[in-house]
Amino acid sequence: MKQSSKIDQHGAPMLENRNSAGNAIKSxxxxxxxxxxxxxxxxTYYFMRHRQGGSVYDDAPxxxxxxxxxxxxxxxxxxTINRPREEIYAFWRDFQNLPTFMDNxxxxxxxxxxxxxxxxxxxxxGTTVDVETEIVEDIADELISWxxxxxxxxxxxxxxxxxxxxxxxxxxxxxxxxxxxxxGRLGRMVAKTFRKEPGIEARHDLKRLxxxxxxxxxxxxxxxxxxx
Amino acid sequence: xxxLTWHGKHDVRVDTVADPEIINPRDxxxxxxxxxxxxxxxxxxxxxxxxxxxxxxxxHEFMGEVVETGPKSSLQKGQRVVVPFTISCGTCYFCGKQxxxxxxxxxxxxxxxxxxxTYGHAVGGLxxxxxxxGGYSGGQAEYVRVPYSDVGPIVVPDDLDDEQxxxxxDILPTGWMAAENADIEADDIVAIWxxxxxxxxxxxxxxAMGAGKVIAIDHYKGRLDLAKQLGAEIIDFHQTDVREAxxxxxxxxxxDAVIDAVGMESxxxxxxxxxxxxxxxxxxxxxxASALKQAILAVRKGGRISMPGVYGGFTDKFPLGALMxxxxxxxxxxxHVQRYMKPLxxxxxxxxxxxxxxxxxxxxxxxxxxxxxxxxxxxxxxTKVVLKP
Numbered sequence: 001m002k003q004s005s006k007i008d009q010h011g012a013p014m015l016e017n018r019n020s021a022g023n024a025i026k027s028x029x030x031x032x033x034x035x036x037x038x039x040x041x042x043x044t045y046y047f048m049r050h051r052q053g054g055s056v057y058d059d060a061p062x063x064x065x066x067x068x069x070x071x072x073x074x075x076x077x078x079x080t081i082n083r084p085r086e087e088i089y090a091f092w093r094d095f096q097n098l099p100t101f102m103d104n105x106x107x108x109x110x111x112x113x114x115x116x117x118x119x120x121x122x123x124x125x126g127t128t129v130d131v132e133t134e135i136v137e138d139i140a141d142e143l144i145s146w147x148x149x150x151x152x153x154x155x156x157x158x159x160x161x162x163x164x165x166x167x168x169x170x171x172x173x174x175x176x177x178x179x180x181x182x183x184g185r186l187g188r189m190v191a192k193t194f195r196k197e198p199g200i201e202a203r204h205d206l207k208r209l210x211x212x213x214x215x216x217x218x219x220x221x222x223x224x225x226x227x228x
Numbered sequence: 229x230x231x232l233t234w235h236g237k238h239d240v241r242v243d244t245v246a247d248p249e250i251i252n253p254r255d256x257x258x259x260x261x262x263x264x265x266x267x268x269x270x271x272x273x274x275x276x277x278x279x280x281x282x283x284x285x286x287x288h289e290f291m292g293e294v295v296e297t298g299p300k301s302s303l304q305k306g307q308r309v310v311v312p313f314t315i316s317c318g319t320c321y322f323c324g325k326q327x328x329x330x331x332x333x334x335x336x337x338x339x340x341x342x343x344x345x346t347y348g349h350a351v352g353g354l355x356x357x358x359x360x361x362g363g364y365s366g367g368q369a370e371y372v373r374v375p376y377s378d379v380g381p382i383v384v385p386d387d388l389d390d391e392q393x394x395x396x397x398d399i400l401p402t403g404w405m406a407a408e409n410a411d412i413e414a415d416d417i418v419a420i421w422x423x424x425x426x427x428x429x430x431x432x433x434x435x436a437m438g439a440g441k442v443i444a445i446d447h448y449k450g451r452l453d454l455a456k457q458l459g460a461e462i463i464d465f466h467q468t469d470v471r472e473a474x475x476x477x478x479x480x481x482x483x484d485a486v487i488d489a490v491g492m493e494s495x496x497x498x499x500x501x502x503x504x505x506x507x508x509x510x511x512x513x514x515x516x517a518s519a520l521k522q523a524i525l526a527v528r529k530g531g532r533i534s535m536p537g538v539y540g541g542f543t544d545k546f547p548l549g550a551l552m553x554x555x556x557x558x559x560x561x562x563x564h565v566q567r568y569m570k571p572l573x574x575x576x577x578x579x580x581x582x583x584x585x586x587x588x589x590x591x592x593x594x595x596x597x598x599x600x601x602x603x604x605x606x607x608x609x610x611t612k613v614v615l616k617p
Contacts, residue, residue: 082321169321200341207337207350215317215376216300217252219336219353221363223285223373224249 061174079206082170083213085162089141091213092160095119101208101218104201121154129153155180175206230617231285231369232596237275238604240597245285248365248373250298256377257296258311262390263367263593264289265603265613266313266398267424268538271493272357273600277540279342279359286356288313289397290367291390294381302378309381311374312565313398315353315364318379328352329562334376335362346541354562367397368596370617382569385577391614392576395429395583401568403429403489406536407437409559410485415440419474419483419526420460421519423451425586425612426536427489431460432581434487443477445470445519450608454586474526482528490519491537524550535560586612593617 061078081088091097095108095117106120106128115135120128131152137145137159145159156179163172211218233243248257266289271277291310294303303309315334316323322330334353335343342360343351353375356366365372374381384393403426410418418439420427423446431442435458444455447466456462463473474483520535524547527533533556551558575581588611591599599613 080321082319082324203344204337204340207340210320211317211333211337214319215254215333217254219317219334219362219375220251221336221339221353221359221365222251223365224246225251 077202077206078172078174079210080165080170081173081210081213085141085164085171088171088173088209088213089144089162092209093138093144101212102205103208104205116149131156173206173209175202177202229370230593231365232287232593232615233282234272234280234284234286235282238273238601240273240286240600242594242596243283245283245369248371250296251373252375253298253300254376254378255298256294256301256303256374256381258290258292258309258372258374258381259295260290260292260367260370260372260617261308262291262394263287263369263615263617264394264397264399265368265596265599265615267426268357268491269600270604271491271538271540273604274493276492277358281359281363284356284358284363285365285369287366287368288355288357289394289399290355290372291384291394291397292372294377295371297377300378303381303383307383308386309383310393310396310569311355311367311372312380312382312396312401312569313355313357314380314562314565315355315362315375316379316566317376322352323379326564326567328564328566330564339363352562368593368615370593380566382573384573388576391584391587393573393583394614395425396565396569396572396576398563398565399425400429400572400581400583401565402426402536402563403431404433404568404572405561405563406430406487406489406534407433407439409532409534409536409561410434410487411532411557411559412437412439412485414438416484417441417443417478418485418487419443419445419523420487420489421445421523422489422491422537423448423455423462424489424607427451427487428454428458428586428611429583430487430489430536431455431458435459436580441477443474443483448608450588451611454611457585470522471526478528482526482531484528485532485534486523486527487534488520488523488537492539492541521545521547524556527554527556529554531556533558536563587614589613591615 095110098108099105104122106122108117108119110117111132117133119131119133121131123129131154132149133146134149135144135146137143141162143159143161145157147157148155156177158175158177160173160175165172208218229245229247230242231245232240233245234240250257269286272280272286291308294305294307294309297303297305314329314331316328316331317333320332322328322332329352331352335350339359339362340350343349351361353362353364355364355372356368382396406426407430412418412434416439418434418441420430420434420442423444427444427446428451431444434442442460443463444452444460445463445465446452446455447464449464452462452464461477463470519537523533531554535558550556572581576583588609589599591613593615596615599615603610603613
């Protein structure tokens, strides 16, 4: 089956999934939950907002919605970085730089095939999970999006955009990451890593990217090097 | 090295701990020659600042000699520097606007969550002032690691001794910014609550900015005497009804500007303050704000409020209506120290400002626990303590 993008242009997850088996049940359960929430909320606003995935009348990014939709966990953040767009794009585009500011990623190794790399992601108890990703879209100085290739242990997709901030105050960097952990023991481990505090890790990562780009270093309250 | 470490409420000790090292390229290590106890250190001492951990080195007013530099520090070994208590990267949006204490980068990413949640945005890094502000080791120690040393520390000339310049690290700029935040106009009447070191420097600054009259309010005789020496009229709130007095002393109008140099552990007899004391004691975390509340009621219509006093949480019974109905302006914030260091150093050098008058005690660092106890207990005589490592 064709892989479809789970992140629309506003960074919101789309409802369709690549695996249609079991979808009817899942989406019905989802609708039931949403419908009952709408009842509690005393209106149909949330129902409308999420059932159709498009008819939202405010201008907020979709990941700020009060209810998530679909089977993917979506997290994302925006940060303003006081550096030119080209510089930040170039830094991010070299995926091997990601581990310098992303805590959950141990290393990123290009496979040799165009746009493909193996991301080694930290999991609990000192274990790691490898995920092979491919670049989906790459527009210089504007946006990069990637997703895990078919058959990966973690089904994930991400997108980062770079836009000029107003008044020459640098670049607005917005990251959105969607992921669906697999079932079973590995799934629970990955969920523990990623889902414990959705958004916190993404926020820390972007803050660290900002520090690196703006100051050339990562702030730390440590007084001495721990290995001493 | 020897350093003053925090272990809990009213429990500070001088311990032997690991020396600091260069960690990041822009770091420097300073050998401390003088360090002071700040009024806001008493908030730590009293255990009302959250996110402290046993063993934390406190202290944020310090100066010394550069002994080590990272490859990207602009300092040189042997230079004498005063270090601002606010840590600022110098390159973010806020540093660019000289709002140094709002620095976006100096608080480590993993320490930003608490303030981001409590205040809506993460605060900048500070030396020796809890993990919410970065978990940086403070200056009441023999050595300190100074991050972003190319931005913060100011090199001071050798002909000025430590006591003349030490307070550039915090309280002198804090007093100056407090007066600046009151938008003082010529001949204004300015009332200042609190004659601790910041209050006293605020009096000096307000007069230097052209205030016609400064009225200082406190209840420690020793501190009120110092305020009087600086040229303020004084009110002892244990003897006098402050509001009555202020109305009379301002021809029934109220002060043009009021300044709360007291902060979250305000003393007072009002019922709401007693409630707040009780709440602080049982750990519900209310900020006692009786000085601020009194100031808001006293200030004239259309007047200005400046709030250098430190607050960390929430307060009850805040006179929000008075703020709106009287059309008041309120300015506050941690001091943007780096903005004021050079101009204030110039004023010290020219003799325009003297900072040494408030030092009451000089002790070796080893006696810091005694100093804290006395600074807390005997405020009338212990106005400012300078420690020598």
